Amino acid sequence: MKEKTCWRSVLLGLSLFCLVPSTQLLAQAPAVQPQGFLTNYSSGPGWFPRVLGPYRQHDVPPVQLGNSLRLDSLIHDGKLEVSLSDALALAIENNLDISVQRFVVPMSQADVLRTKAGSAARGFSGALVPPGLSVAAIGAGVSTAVAGGGVGSTGGITGGGGAVNIPPVGTFDPTINFNFSWDRTTSPLNTLVVAGVPLVTSYSTSYSGSYTQMMPSGTSYFLSLNGLRSSSSQHGLLFNPAVVTRTSMGFNQPLLSGAGMLSNERFLLVARNNERISGEIFRSQVTQTIVQVENAYWDMAAFQESVKVAEQALVVAQKLYDDNKVQVEIGTLVPLDLVSAQAEVVGRQRDVVVAKTNLQMQETLLKRLLSKNLDPSLQEVPLVTTDRLPEPRDSDTPDLQSALNDAFQGRSDLQIAQVNLQNEQISTHFTANNLMPTANTFGQYAAAGETGLTSTLLGVSGTASDALNQTIVGQYPEYSGGLSLTLPIRNRTAQADNLRAQLETQQAQVTLQNLHNQIALGVRQAVIGLAQGRAQVESAHQASRLAQQILDAEEQKLSLGASTPYQVILRQRDLMTAQQAEVQAVATYAKALVTMDQVRGNMLERSGIVFEDALSGTITKTPTPHINLQGVTLGGQKAN
Secondary structure, eight states: OHHHHHHHHHHHHHHHHHTSOHHHHSOOOOOOOOTTOSOOTTSOOOSSSOTTGGGSOOOOOOOOOSOOHHHHHTEETTEEEEOHHHHHHHHHHHOHHHHHHTTHHHHHHHHHHHHHTTOOOOOBTTBOOOGGGOOSSTTOOSOOOOOOOOOTTTTSSSOOOOOOOOOOOOOSSOEEEEEEEEEEEEEEOSOSTTTSSSEEEEEEEEEEEEEEEEOTTSOEEEEEEEEEEEEESOSOOSSSSEEEEEEEEEEEEESSTTOSHHHHSHHHHHHHHHHHHHHHHHHHHHHHHHHHHHHHHHHHHHHHHHHHHHHHHHHHHHHHHHHHHHHHHHTSSOHHHHHHHHHHHHHHHHHHHHHHHHHHHHHHHHHHHHOSOOOHHHHHSOEEEOSOOOOOOGGGSOOHHHHHHHHHHHOHHHHHHHHHHHHHHHHHHHHHHTTSOEEEEEEEEEEEEEEESOOTTTOOOOOHHHHHHHHHHTSEEEEEEEEEEEOOSSOHHHHHHHHHHHHHHHHHHHHHHHHHHHHHHHHHHHHHHHHHHHHHHHHHHHHHHHHHHHHHHHHHHHHTTSSOHHHHHHHHHHHHHHHHHHHHHHHHHHHHHHHHHHHHTOHHHHTTOOHHHHHHTOOSSOOOOOSOOSOBOTTSOBOO
16 A cells, blocks of 8 residues: 555656646756847747647748838939948848848747757758757657557456566657547457357447656656547456556656767757857848948949049040140141040040949949839939048058957857857767667556446446546556667767767868968958058059149140140040049058958947847947048048
């Protein structure tokens, strides 16, 4: 009797134990929640108070494919006037590359939610899920089959008994299973000895219920209750109809392979690592887009200046042609000089057409970067950049060591590579655990009950509740336990998986070191590029000023009769070439500044972009680029 009481206490304890969520039984470090999203998708809907919440679709905010209101607000007098600050804000609000990558953060959270249930992580663009974490089928998690039901040998012809094996069951998410069935069977018999009649008709009504769960430590357990009510037309039955019930509880505990938190939470560890770097993956995309936008903006500004240079050259050539025409008419100049001046005008007209075509093409590119859709009204509005190309400053070139430190601390790709290495190390530890044989210990307690409405042989009768009471009090108990051992001879599959995991870990280490070296090289090249770019800008300024002085002198000589129109044309060409080179040098320097911010890993901070604004796609603080927006004019003169 004491033994039955003991087992009833165990049954009660396990019943209470199964009601405690597994996440409360194991203290886990909370994942970092990236700001910018109102919903954290790593936590699914709870059972209370909406019990149907887990079985309904968890809606996400609808996709917004319309351009932001900021775009229309920048149109003035039929022109889309955009400063660099406006361009950055429009990119955050409208750029589709950023919008696509913005889904990475909630996807990483959904992966965490999936792995909390014991399923395999699915991964996402830029996040590594090592293949060595999966056993057998690719993508399989730690979930296993649900425990079987049945009433055992109760009510049969023999007492039953025999070999017992309790396999791992359940998932991290508890599973409740119910089953109900009704059956009518008519069977002809070839003997009267067993049933007493040649034809037997049987009716069966059965029910079953079970609760299964696996713990992160690898321990799994189940509780089950089964019942069967059957009646038959055969003779010699003790109970007809008969009611049979059975309740059981059992557990399985891995001892070698599959034991421990790392083996069973490997996907959750990787998913949380990937959630942690999802913000860096998104930051990397924002950085790439901002680099494209700023480079496109400075190219646009350069093309605008190129148009001005070409138009100014056309004005100068046209003036020379008009002056020569007057001189030809009065006879002080030969007609051939007029033909040369006219040819120069035609050439400058061609340059204007080419410059305007390049400007229009660059305008289309920049509009695509700053809008979600190019509707006809937006396509027709000309885009004008309001910030001039930047003049070099002493503060533009950072200290080399400071730039290297910034890059090693702030580069998103470096942090992503470090987490990928951690994921590979998790795979190595898991495959090392799988090298061990599979050894499980298990145990089970079961109790059965049997009664019936009438019994002509025993002279007793009972109800279904009587059978259930027999089960609860343990009137007919079953105790079982044991040990299972699977020893793979030679173990080549596990050896190969572990070797592959070690090699992939070492490959990730080499990749990380290679990236480290590339970053250092990129920073040094960017510093050198800034120094060279500044020297080229200063030289271009000087060349442009000298070309202007030479043209002025040549025109003065022509007015005094000491030069020819052809010499003036040559000096005009020299000036245009120098001014175009000046524009290109300043544009190259502006993009070198962009490259410097990119390789240092602080592009967003240097552009005045709030990371949370980029995540949400809503500007709360207007970007304030650090670059010198006072700008320059041709000839090296600072703009007012």
